[in-house]
Structure formats: structure tokens, C-alpha cells
Amino acid sequence: MTTTLDDTLSALADPTRRAILARLAQGEATVTELARPFDMTMPAVTKHLKVLERAGLITRSREAQTRPCRLAPGPLQEVANWVDEYRPYWEARFDRLDEYLREVQDKQEQRPPRRGRKEQRNGRDR
Amino acid sequence: MTTTLDDTLSALADPTRRAILARLAQGEATVTELARPFDMTMPAVTKHLKVLERAGLITRSREAQTRPCRLAPGPLQEVANWVDEYRPYWEARFDRLDEYLREVQDKQEQRPPRRGRKEQRNGRDR
Numbered sequence: 001m002t003t004t005l006d007d008t009l010s011a012l013a014d015p016t017r018r019a020i021l022a023r024l025a026q027g028e029a030t031v032t033e034l035a036r037p038f039d040m041t042m043p044a045v046t047k048h049l050k051v052l053e054r055a056g057l058i059t060r061s062r063e064a065q066t067r068p069c070r071l072a073p074g075p076l077q078e079v080a081n082w083v084d085e086y087r088p089y090w091e092a093r094f095d096r097l098d099e100y101l102r103e104v105q106d107k108q109e110q111r112p113p114r115r116g117r118k119e120q121r122n123g124r125d126r
Numbered sequence: 127m128t129t130t131l132d133d134t135l136s137a138l139a140d141p142t143r144r145a146i147l148a149r150l151a152q153g154e155a156t157v158t159e160l161a162r163p164f165d166m167t168m169p170a171v172t173k174h175l176k177v178l179e180r181a182g183l184i185t186r187s188r189e190a191q192t193r194p195c196r197l198a199p200g201p202l203q204e205v206a207n208w209v210d211e212y213r214p215y216w217e218a219r220f221d222r223l224d225e226y227l228r229e230v231q232d233k234q235e236q237r238p239p240r241r242g243r244k245e246q247r248n249g250r251d252r
Contacts, residue, residue, distance in 0.1 A: 005139075005141075005144070006139050006140065009135050009136070009138045009139035010135070010136060012135045013132050013134075013136035015132060018208075021212075025211075025212065071215060073216035073219060074219075076212045080209045082144075083202055083205050084206065085151075086151065086203075087203075089151065089197060089202070090202060090203040090206075093199060
């Protein structure tokens, strides 16, 4: 089955569907088992499962009558690969923050702490 | 600004919006500059930018009149953190595939190839 990143991301953009995946990460489950903790009707769960199945995020057994669902991690790996391209950008952000914090610390170490200034100012400002 | 994984994922579930982010990863750009390679009208680009801005994936400068857009990688990091929880599952899948391929290879090395057996059995079963 070929699915696109569009299908995967829009299937994942729902808290119930992400919770269903988290549950299936613990092991396969039937629709009844999935419906219970979410306090949802069977048709509502079935609808979410169809979206997840279309996106290739779960597979459903054809063998047993209960057709247990299982996590299919392939599309999640594609999301990880895609988003990892941007890792340098958020890491750079933290590097800049680190640099800023080091600068602030250096300044504080160079200067003796001011005495009583803050209290004075607090009294004056409104 | 607090945004949810829902907002982020649904903003990302569109190829044009992902392409806009890829462009902004090269450096900030104005709406006009973004509209050009995508062969889109300005209102269409503006609409996509609003979705990205609401999801916290871009920021727009308040200074210049052209209000250039810039990539904001924070929500992408949240997606990476979320999806990384599933890394053991796709890695396990590759481990199993590795194991299976090793088994097949071992069997091929241990046994001489069968002659004609498969054809015989195919004739008998059903």
C-alpha cells in the first residue's frame, strides 16, 4: 500500500487517533477493546480505525472474526524522516539560547551584584 | 503562543505548506517571493501562511512593510519528539526483517536445493 505524507499527517492530526496508536503500541486490540477506554461508540471507533487503516498506520487481521488491529509503524518512520530534516533549525535555536545564557552569566560574574536597587525601584514604580 | 500537536499536524498535512517551510528553511522570504515558485495567487499563499502562522510554524516580521516570513522550528521539534516514541516499533520491524533474511540465507547455505519436490506437492494439494 502506498500512502502519502498528507494522508499520514492528517490521520495523525486527531487526539483520539493518536491515543488509539498509543494503545496499539502496547499490543494488538479488537474494536471492542479499543472502544472501552475511550468511552466511544463502536461506529465512532470504527470510523477512526478506517482513517488510520487508509493511512497505513494500522493493519486489521483478516483471520479472526474480531479482526484485531495492529500498529503499522512504516508511515510514522516517514514522518520522522521528514521532520528530521528540520532538526538543525531547532538545534540552532537552542545553541543561540545557550550562547545568550552564557553571555548573561558572564556579565553577572563580571559585575558585583547591585545592593538594594531592586527594592528601591519596586517602591517607586506604581 | 501555545499550539497543539493537532494544529501542527493538520497544518503540515498539505504539500504546499510543507514546500513553503522547505523554502523558508533556506532563509526568510516575503509573500511575493513565496508566491513566485509555487505559481500561486497572493491570496492563496496568504491563506497558507495564515495556517502556518496559527500553528506557530512561521513568524512574520512586524517591522518591514513586506513582513517577511521566517521558519519557527519549535512545533516541528514537538512532532519529532512525539513520533520518536514509536522509533522502537519501526526499528523492531527492520530487526525482524534482518532476522528473517538471515534465517533464509542460513537455510540456503545448509540445504542443497530441492529438485522437483515443489511441483509434486502443488499437484497433490487441492
